[in-house]
Amino acid sequence: MTHPQTRNPGTALTPSWLEDVAVNTPAAEERAIKLTANRPLKGTWQAAWLVNAIRCMDLTTLAGDDTEARVARLCAKARRPIAEPILCALGLDHLTTGAVCVYPTMVRSAVRALDGSGIPVASVATGFPSGLMPLALRLQEINYAVAEGAAEIDIVITRAHVLRGEWAALYDEIAAMRDACGDAHMKAILATGDLQTLTNVYKASMVAMQAGADFIKTSTGKEAVNATLPVSLTMVRALRDYGDRTGARVGFKPAGGMKTAQDALNWQILMKEELGNDWLQPDLFRLGASSMLGNIELALSQHVTGRLAASHRHAIA
Template identity: 60%
Template sequence: MAQGQEEQPRDERNPGVPLDLGWLREVHVNRSAVERRAATLPARRTVKREWQAAWLLRAITCLDLTTLAGDDTPGTVRRLCAKARHPVRSELLEALGVPEERIQVAAVCVYHNLVSVAVAALRGTQIPVAAVSTGFPAGQIALEQKLAEIAASVRAGAREIDVVISRAHVLTGNWQALYDEVRAFRMACGEAHMKTILATHELATLRNVGMASLVCMMAGADFIKTSTGKEAVNATLPVGLVMTRAIRDYYERTGYRVGLKPAGGIRSAKTALDWLILMKEELGDEWLNSRLFRIGASGLLSDIERQLSYFVTGHYAAAHYNPLV
């Protein structure tokens, strides 16, 4: 943080800052060093037994429980929302000594046309509905359509909007266009929190990932998100390392904290722990909460519940004891 600058209140949203192209030119990424660091993270810090159970419960509270399939129905979403309300079996939480009301997922993420269904199913809880928007997953529609889609989801009750950036702006180095686009998204979101999906596998280089992360934060993103979940390669620790360091750089220069959301391919409890370790190592305990860290996943919760069952009983529960929907 700049000398003499006062730290912002921890609950203050990132308002964004003017685009700084000089700052972007300072971004350099050593791929081999990033990959070495990412490979050592899981080995440097391990959690076992009751500590592992505690970390897995924390992972649940940071989970954006997601369904983004072509065969989604209102019934699918209602079942997902029921699981969001009670993500872990009562007898497991009782054995762990954790009050059931303390364990809920961070959000439920759906397509726009199912937002109203999810909002109704979650009524009476504090669980927000997140809507994927702006032509998800490719983002290949006109800006006017993207803004209209955001506005429609907000009107339907979405309190969080996951937007996709135009990858072409990154690949052609048109940072002003990317900034203007994301800034317009932020204005359309209003009070709804905005997560900007970088689709990192489609950005060609880790340096592009770092620069795109900074531009989205400058434009007012509340979270930067790795992937759509529809790419050939989705959330990876090397990409996460580049993005967390961009978040740290942004915080040190502006005083505003921005969250990270890895998404896509995170299906095992062990992988979720790896991401929690990354956040703790690179950003510290302040980021280990749903306000600044989310995991976008659909099948992850089943494996976490399976691991908690093993901790409590000494054996893995059959699959039908841990249904997701």
């Protein structure tokens, strides 16, 4: 599996790390624009970065009509995310996605379908997407998903704690969820589209990491506004500050709103420029954007053939 060798041990709640934090939104927006404008990627370099995006992708189905058959198709796509002729033309003999993410009731089916592949199964939990369930029930849902075989748990936080500045309550909630995860790695979904300000995004990120989150994640994909580059930049800066203070390496997962191959490039550029090459590996970076895979495959097909291909020529999950 692609997990880091060591996990984020967390720290005691340290409110002083939140004091005097005020994110300059126009400056964050300007920096995000400059990041992507300064690194145009073409040709072989672009293809290599797109392949890496697939390696870091959490292929996901979180629909109300999910079935075991749909999950099995998704897992087959995770094992072989691009067509064999494209893979061979790129000089690759093996490529998989970083993980498959499903609801808790679909974890066992996904584990069975991925047996022997080395691809971990991630599960959303804790009353996804709203998180508005009693904490005891949210912890039971984590326990269930882990017992079914999930190696990663994507939890959601209570947004009201952030909006009211209730940092101790947020910390205690996330720490309890981390304990419930046991050996499973925990990604903390902040639902940044609900948090109103980038300052809130930074503070929520820092508290989640203090509570032991192994990854911080932007969105459920169900909010009105999901992953954006300014939000991601803010979270990555919090991640970097936390690492500087503790030495711990925490992963980052943008999710929702990303649909194109260019989006895949943009978020990788952000990671490289802000954190370096280590955060271009699936143990520290994931993309929660399954719809993006089809567009990446089309771009790679055009790269190896020199011509545009119709989307219906490529298999979908």
